[in-house]
Amino acid sequence: MNTALTATYALTVLLLIATPGPVVALIVNTAAASGSRKAMFTAVGTNWASLVLIGAAAWVILTSAAIDKAWLSAMSLLGCLFIGYIAVGTLRDALQAPAAETPGELAKPGRGGLLQGFMVGISNPKDIIFFIAFFPQFIQITESFGKSMVVLSMLWVAIDFAVLSLYIFAIGKIASQRSNRMISLASGVALLLIATGGLLYNIKELAA
Secondary structure, X not given: OOXXXXXXXXXXXXXXXXXXXXXXXXXXXXXXXXXXXXXXXXXHHHHHHHHHHHHHHHHHHHHOOOOOHHHHHHHHHHHHHHHHHHHHHXXXXXXXXXXXXXXXXXXXXXXXXXXXXXXXXXXXXXXXXXXXXXXXXXXXXXXXXHHXXXXXXXXXXXXXXXXXXXXXXXXXXXXXXXXXXXXXXXXXHHHHHHHHHHHHHHHHHHHO
């Protein structure tokens, strides 16, 4: 096994996942609005999406298929639109939520969950570009293609769960009605900014 290349991959994945993006924003919002349990199911959904993208990257490598830049930009554009939809819903829920806890008031179930985690993960422009464009560069960590795919996939899943679990744990420690509302608002704004920036970038790429 190529230890240096494996370490580079692990560090790249760590920085990619830890850097605030749509997945982190969704996990943080879900943990604040719906609790750690639902946030963990959301993390499972995003991981499931990552494995699908890894499978797509493996197909690209095996078939030596060339990825059209316009197609990649179009996929990212659709992903940004979906993330924007999630952002608007998150902000609406946060703004409608009470600023302080009212006795006898039931909390809304909130967003997140397995399916939404998958949808955000599969439409995340950052992950799409990483798996399709950069993932193949690490496939030579072992002499066997199959073994390399297993190692890369396991590393991704382990790092992904570790980082997202830390976010969920941190939100759980500061949880309160007021802080959860502020976290949801911040997450919604972050998602909206990510979606807007991605839309502008991909529209520019498609127009070029």
